[in-house]
Amino acid sequence: xxxxxxxxxxxxxxxxxxxxxxxxxxxxxxxxxxxxxxxxxxxxxxxxxxxxxxxxxxxxxxxxxxxxxxxxxxxxxxxxxxxxxxxxxxxxxxxxxxxxxxxxxxxxxxxxxxxxxxxxxxxxxxxxxxxxxxxxxxxxxxxxxxx
Numbered sequence: 001x002x003x004x005x006x007x008x009x010x011x012x013x014x015x016x017x018x019x020x021x022x023x024x025x026x027x028x029x030x031x032x033x034x035x036x037x038x039x040x041x042x043x044x045x046x047x048x049x050x051x052x053x054x055x056x057x058x059x060x061x062x063x064x065x066x067x068x069x070x071x072x073x074x075x076x077x078x079x080x081x082x083x084x085x086x087x088x089x090x091x092x093x094x095x096x097x098x099x100x101x102x103x104x105x106x107x108x109x110x111x112x113x114x115x116x117x118x119x120x121x122x123x124x125x126x127x128x129x130x131x132x133x134x135x136x137x138x139x140x141x142x143x144x145x146x147x
Contacts, residue, residue: 011054013107024050028076038055056071065141074097074103074136120136
């Protein structure tokens with residue numbers, strides 16, 4: 001399977017996921033926007049949030065297997081601070097992490113059609129505050145096809 005088919009398949013599956021759409025509709029009051037590609041000069045805007053951004057691909061081939069590491073970012077914008085005595089929580093931070101987790105669960109169900117999928121997660125520095133970001137690295141492995 002070529003990179004275009006993998007990227008577009010991932011985009012379409014996340015954009016059309018009933019589970020992800022229902023989660024976003026309940027949590028954010030609107031469905032997710034899924035981007036294929038990212039421009040740091042023009043990040044997703046408020047009308048796009050919650051957003052899932054598929055960007056940055058790295059590939060490695062060994063023994064007729066190709067592993068593609070695809071960075072997937074998650075954006076939400078809730079600036080609310082929940083406070084309980086001396087503990088404070090930015091809701092946007094938790095929201096972006098939950099969005100990441102739900103999206104990962106959906107992506108893991110794509111194993112087979114897209115190839116073998118493994119996921120690593122992390123939190124991005126919040127340089128775009130009040131936009132909260134989180135990220136995952138989706139490693140998708142396929143057999144190299146002869147051309």
